Amino acid sequence: MLLETRGLVKRFGKLTAVDGVSLSVAAGSCTGLLGPNGAGKTTTVSMIAGLLAPDAGEVLIDGAPLRGDTDDKKRRVGLVPQDLALYDELTARDNLELFGALYDLAPPELDKAAVSALELVGLADRARDRVKTYSGGMKRRLNLAAALLHDPQLLILDEPTVGVDPQSRSAIFGNLEVLRGRGKGILYTTHYMEEAERLCQRIVIVDHGKVIADDTLRGLEKKVPPTRVLTVEIADPGTPAWLPDLRALAGVEAAELADQTLRVTLADLERAPAVLAFLGERRQRFSHFSTERADLEDIFLRLTGHTLRDP
Amino acid sequence: MRPLLALIKKDLKLFRSDRRAVIVSMVLPAMLALMFGFIFRGARGEVHVKSRVVDLDGSPASQKLVAALEKDPVLGAQQAARAEVDDLLRRGTIDVAVIIPRQFVARAAAGDQPQIELMAGATSAAEAGIARGRVEAAIATAIAPDLGPDFARCATATQPYAMVNKSPAGGDAAYDGASHALAGMGVQFILIGAVDSAVGMLNERQKGLFRRLRTAPLARAVLIASRLVSGALIALFVLLFLYAFGSVTLGIAIKGDKLGFALVAVGFAFMASALGLAMATIGKTPQATRGVGIFVVLVATMLSGAWFPAFLFPRWMQTATLFVPTRWAVDGLDAMTWRGLPLADAIVPAAVLFLSALVLAGWSALRFRWDETA
Numbered sequence: 001m002l003l004e005t006r007g008l009v010k011r012f013g014k015l016t017a018v019d020g021v022s023l024s025v026a027a028g029s030c031t032g033l034l035g036p037n038g039a040g041k042t043t044t045v046s047m048i049a050g051l052l053a054p055d056a057g058e059v060l061i062d063g064a065p066l067r068g069d070t071d072d073k074k075r076r077v078g079l080v081p082q083d084l085a086l087y088d089e090l091t092a093r094d095n096l097e098l099f100g101a102l103y104d105l106a107p108p109e110l111d112k113a114a115v116s117a118l119e120l121v122g123l124a125d126r127a128r129d130r131v132k133t134y135s136g137g138m139k140r141r142l143n144l145a146a147a148l149l150h151d152p153q154l155l156i157l158d159e160p161t162v163g164v165d166p167q168s169r170s171a172i173f174g175n176l177e178v179l180r181g182r183g184k185g186i187l188y189t190t191h192y193m194e195e196a197e198r199l200c201q202r203i204v205i206v207d208h209g210k211v212i213a214d215d216t217l218r219g220l221e222k223k224v225p226p227t228r229v230l231t232v233e234i235a236d237p238g239t240p241a242w243l244p245d246l247r248a249l250a251g252v253e254a255a256e257l258a259d260q261t262l263r264v265t266l267a268d269l270e271r272a273p274a275v276l277a278f279l280g281e282r283r284q285r286f287s288h289f290s291t292e293r294a295d296l297e298d299i300f301l302r303l304t305g306h307t308l309r310d311p
Numbered sequence: 312m313r314p315l316l317a318l319i320k321k322d323l324k325l326f327r328s329d330r331r332a333v334i335v336s337m338v339l340p341a342m343l344a345l346m347f348g349f350i351f352r353g354a355r356g357e358v359h360v361k362s363r364v365v366d367l368d369g370s371p372a373s374q375k376l377v378a379a380l381e382k383d384p385v386l387g388a389q390q391a392a393r394a395e396v397d398d399l400l401r402r403g404t405i406d407v408a409v410i411i412p413r414q415f416v417a418r419a420a421a422g423d424q425p426q427i428e429l430m431a432g433a434t435s436a437a438e439a440g441i442a443r444g445r446v447e448a449a450i451a452t453a454i455a456p457d458l459g460p461d462f463a464r465c466a467t468a469t470q471p472y473a474m475v476n477k478s479p480a481g482g483d484a485a486y487d488g489a490s491h492a493l494a495g496m497g498v499q500f501i502l503i504g505a506v507d508s509a510v511g512m513l514n515e516r517q518k519g520l521f522r523r524l525r526t527a528p529l530a531r532a533v534l535i536a537s538r539l540v541s542g543a544l545i546a547l548f549v550l551l552f553l554y555a556f557g558s559v560t561l562g563i564a565i566k567g568d569k570l571g572f573a574l575v576a577v578g579f580a581f582m583a584s585a586l587g588l589a590m591a592t593i594g595k596t597p598q599a600t601r602g603v604g605i606f607v608v609l610v611a612t613m614l615s616g617a618w619f620p621a622f623l624f625p626r627w628m629q630t631a632t633l634f635v636p637t638r639w640a641v642d643g644l645d646a647m648t649w650r651g652l653p654l655a656d657a658i659v660p661a662a663v664l665f666l667s668a669l670v671l672a673g674w675s676a677l678r679f680r681w682d683e684t685a
Contacts, residue, residue, distance in 0.1 A: 049526045051682060074528040083519025102527035146523065 002027050002076075002154045002185035003048065007057035010043050017043040019209040020057070023187075025154060030176070030186040032200030034193070034296065040209035041189040042082060045158045048187070049079045061154065075103055078152035082159045084139045085146070088132040092123055092142050095131060096149055103150035110149070117145035120175055137168025144175060155179060156187045161195065173199060193296035203296070207304045217296075224302045228253075230272045232262040232279065233288040242282040249278055343609065349628060359629065360438040360445075361405045363391035372416040372457035379453035380409060386445050400430055400479035402656060403642065406438035407431045408479075409446055419458045419471040427474045433486040433650070439476060446474065487649035489561045494644035495617025497553045498579065498637050501546045502611060505587030506604030508542050512591040513600055521681045535588065535676040539668075542584030543577070550576050567647035571657030575643035578664030582636050585671035592675040615641040636667040 003025040010018040018040040025031045033041050046052040048059050050066055059066040061073040086095050096114040105113060118124045121141035131139060144160060157176070161169045176199060180186055190196055196203050203220060205213040213220060237257060246255045246264070251271030255264045264275050269291060279286060364380045366373050380388040388409060391399070396408035410428035412418075418425040427446065431439035450472070455462055458471045515521060524534060557563035565572045590607065594600025612618065614628070615637035624632065632638040643660030646652040 046522070046682070049522075051522055051525050069525065070528050070530050072528055074526060077526065079523065079526040081519045081522050083522070085519040085523035087520070099523065099527075102524065102529060 001025065001060070002062060003187065004060040004063070005044070005048060005057065006060070008044060008047055008054045008059070009056035010040075010047060010052060011055050017209050018047070018054075021204075021206065021209070021211055022057075023204045023211070023214060025185040025187050027153065027185050028180060028183045029202065030180055030188055030200040032196035032203040033187060033189040033206065034191065034196045034203055034300070035189075035206040036191055039191075039206045041191075041206060042158055043209075044206070045079070045156055045187070045189055049077055049156055050074050075150055076153045078147035078150065078155045080144050080147045080155070080157040080160050082162060084136075084143055086131050086139060086142060089130060091128050091130050092118065092134075092145075093127045095142065096146060099146045100149035105150060113149045113151070117148045120148065120178065121145045122171060135165075135168075136163055137165050137171075140164050140168055141171060141175070144172060148179075152184070154185045154187070156189075158189050159191070160188075161190070161192070193300070197296055205296075205300060205303060207300075212303050213299070220296070220299045224298050228266045228269055229292045230264045230266060230269075230275055231290050231292065232264070232276070232286045234260050234262055234279070235285040235287055236260075237262075237284065242278075242284070245282075246275070246278060249274065342606065346610065346613065349624075358385050358441060359624075360386055360407060360435075360442050361629075362386045362388040362407045362409065362438075362442060363396050363399065363405055364388040364409045364411065365391055365393045365396060366411045367393065367413045368411050368415040370414075370416050372454045373411050375453050375457075376411065376449060379449040380446065383445050383449060386442060396430060397479040400432045401650070402652065403432055403434065403645070403650070405432070406435040407442040409442065415472070416454065416457050422459070422471060424469075424471060424473050427472060428477050429474055430477045430479055432479065434491070436486075443474060443476075485649070487563065489557070490563045490649040491641075491645055492617075493553060493557045493561070493563055494641050494648070495612065495615065497550050497644070498583075498615055498617060498640050499608065499612040501549055501579070501583045502586065502608040502637070503605070504546060504549065505542065505583045506590060506601060506608060508538070508545075508584070508587035509590035509594060509604055510597045510601050512538065512588070513594055513597040516681065517597070525681060531679075531681065532676050535672060535679065538588060539581065539584050539672050542587050543580040543668075546580035546583045547576060550580060563648060565648055566651035568652070568654040568657060569647075571652070571654040571661075572644070572647035574654075574657050574661040575640065575647055575664065578661040578668070579636075579640040579643070581668035582640065582664040582671070585668040585675070586636075588675035588679070589671040592679045611635055611637040614638060617641055636664055639663040 001024045003023075005024070006022050008018050008021040009016065021040070021044050023031060023033065033044065035041050043052065047054045048066075050059075050069065050071060061076055064073060066073050087098070090098070093114060096117060097110060100110045100113055114127075115124065118127050121144055123138060123142055123145065126134070126138065131142065134142065140160060140163075144157075147155060155176075161172055164172065173195075176186060176188070186199070188196065188199055197217060200217070202214070202216055204211055205220075213223065215223075234257075237260060240257050243255060243257060246252060251267045251274065253265045253267055255262065257263075262279075266272060266275070272291065276286075276289065362380075364377050364386075366377045377388075377390055380386055381390070386407075386409075391408070393410065396405070396410075399405045400408060408428075408430040410430065412425050412427065415425045415427070429439055429443055429446070431442075450458070462471050521534070525531070554563065554565070586607075590600055590604045594603065614632045614635040616632070617637075639660040643657055643664070646656045646660070650656075
């Protein structure tokens with residue numbers, strides 16, 4: 001394992017911000033650390049990156065415990081902080097040269113690393129521009145590049161897409177998929193369900209400082225009952241005189257039509273073909289149909305009793 | 312009416328909630344007023360002129376005069392040997408020295424008009440004027456009968472003695488107000504730069520830059536040391552620029568030891584940089600730090616003697632300024648410029664400045680909060 005944490009605990013006064021968090025990240029994989037604001041994600045990340053000393057538990061990098069500010073194992077870790085931790089008055093290149101030098105990189109190795117990182121995030125042509133002239137999305141990408149200079153095996157991203165436009169978000173996801181393909185291990189903290197679903201093979205859900213689930217996406221989906229809703233887009237429903245007959249169909253518990261969208265709640269998803277056959281017999285042409293799958297939002301709600309956006 | 316009142320109430324609430332505004336608007340002016348009050352009240356009733364008296368006469372009457380000068384509330388003159396006062400005056404340790412000549416009392420009584428020498432340092436013309444009046448008063452009250460019955464009865468138009476102003480031996484350094492002002496203003500504005508540095512450091516912390524820097528395998532001491540050295544280099548650059556500018560425009564010269572000047576300049580540069588670190592360590596937010604930092608700079612500059620002659624300070628404040636590093640910076644720069652003193656006179660000021668820098672930087676390394684969330 002590139003990263004393993006065992007029972008991390010961190011207290012601030014009477015508040016236990018992190019309460020026994022254990023997780024792991026393997027090479028070439030992405031683990032999502034998912035939870036609402038204030039769940040303890042950033043504190044956990046701070047301990048993993050060596051910024052905070054845990055009150056209990058330990059952080060293992062490549063199986064060896066991380067100890068102190070100057071531990072050489074920190075070279076295997078790259079942190080992309082939640083804040084845009086960049087010097088706005090310096091150019092992108094100057095920023096990267098500074099952050100690379102902190103890891104003892106020297107020219108020409110440093111130059112090569114800076115060029116490579118800038119190319120990966122698509123900022124090579126703006127390398128000599130001051131960061132203050134960048135858009136928010138460009139700064140986010142540079143924030144990522146700054147963590148890559150020393151070629152860390154483990155990449156920790158703390159909410160790296162906050163306030164980012166869809167295009168830059170997509171670019172960042174593309175970068176991360178490339179890096180994962182290169183064998184990097186990624187720990188990705190977020191409170192956006194769709195990001196964790198897209199990027200991560202394994203997802204750790206935290207709430208109030210505690211791990212409440214740690215599984216693959218498929219494994220988590222099994223924790224909530226499958227939904228039994230069939231949604232059908234009907235081209236021209238006209239006057240739906242057939243709707244009472246549909247509701248009376250065996251296995252149909254409810255059916256509602258709003259505009260062109262028909263939502264049918266079934267006793268069992270296996271009854272879906274019968275519903276589609278019924279619509280065909282009534283000459284209702286449909287352009288699209290789908291069944292709803294439980295997503296992480298549902299899983300979180302099921303596990304915690306509240307949604308991700310709740311305080 | 313209700314909207315108006317609501318808006319006023321809102322502004323008052325915002326003012327109260329902004330601690331910086333409260334401090335800058337109320338507490339800091341009150342503190343400065345207190346200090347100015349001490350100074351100017353001191354000027355009215357508690358002026359203290361640092362002085363020595365040398366009794367070459369040694370007669371019972373001259374000893375009465377010495378005792379009167381020792382008890383004088385303004386002079387409080389300690390007795391000293393003739394050989395030591397020149398050096399004390401040249402270094403600015405004392406303002407004036409009163410030299411009672413041999414057989415002063417006997418010669419005065421005989422109508423020989425002996426001369427009392429009133430020696431003053433290059434910066435102490437005002438103090439010398441004050442001292443002259445105090446010495447005349449002491450003679451009149453303490454030994455008038457010893458100087459002849461006419462003098463005692465005020466029956467003579469001429470005094471039985473004379474008082475002459477003199478400079479210390481070897482004290483060819485003329486006071487250069489421009490040079491002193493340059494030292495004082497240089498110290499003040501470099502310290503304001505230190506406040507900016509502290510604010511910048513807290514801004515970096517707010518932006519999460521220290522989180523990023525600390526993910527590298529670096530000791531925190533390295534991060535503090537980097538700020539200390541970069542701040543000192545900037546301060547040194549500013550100071551050297553000011554002296555180069557002063558040299559060209561005002562003819563200010565380093566008349567003392569060049570190495571001594573360099574030692575004091577480097578010591579002050581490190582002290583100013585370390586003070587910036589300490590302000591960042593104390594300050595919670597950039598805004599609050601700016602307000603408090605400016606206050607610290609104003610007080611430190613005032614106590615350095617850059618604004619007022621030190622004799623205007625109450626006696627306790629004159630002693631207290633010895634614990635203010637900026638006083639040593641201004642004194643050290645003065646010593647190596649217009650006073651024209653040797654390297655030895657730069658050692659103590661430079662040592663105090665380096666030691667102050669070490670203490671402030673060490674404390675900051677131990678206490679600085681690297682992360683606002685921690």
